[in-house]
Amino acid sequence: MEYVEIEKDLIPYRFEISLSDAVFTFEVHxxxxxxxxxxxxxxxxxxxxxxxxxxxxxxxxxHCVDDRVPQEEIIPYDESGIHQEVTWATLGETVFLYVFEGDSDGE
Known part of the structure; x- marks a missing residue:
């Protein structure tokens, strides 16, 4: 499963990512x-x-209704089930920003 890597040691920082056939800039704080x-x-x-x-x-x-945002869902999640919160201690350790394709089932 694909995820967006966050470099905590660089925060605040900006990076580009390709999603929904477009290039987006994320700025993390x-x-x-x-x-x-x-x-x-x-x-x-x-x-x-x-x-x-x-x-x-x-x-x-x-909560954004703008059609220009990525169509993929980007969800903070811990596949191991150890943590259920996004904190400095968990992000990038067990919690990652997973990318799920939207409308990929053709319905």
């Missing part, structure tokens, strides 16, 4: 006071989403 991560999303230099909090089991950008 960390709130050390409350131990959570957020992601900003850009496409073609245009800001689409800011401050999207990473919540375990909840797809990123799920």
């Amino acid at each position: 960390y709130n050390s006071e409350y131990d959570f991560f957020t992601v900003d999303l850009e496409r073609d230099g245009e800001i689409l989403v800011t401050g999207n909090k990473l919540v375990y089991g909840v797809p990123l950008f799920t």
Whole structure:
């Protein structure tokens, strides 16, 4: 299964990723006071989403109705079942941002 790798030691930082046949820029931030991560999303230099909090089991950008966001679901998840939260200690250790293809079943 494919996942988006987050380099915690580089935060705050930006990187490009190809999704939905387009190139997106993710900007990752960390709130050390409350131990959570957020992601900003850009496409073609245009800001689409800011401050999207990473919540375990909840797809990123799920509340965004903009058709320009990736169609794939990107979900913070722990395949091992050890952790059910996204924190500094879990992200990139057991919790990863898994990419699930949207509408791939042809229905």
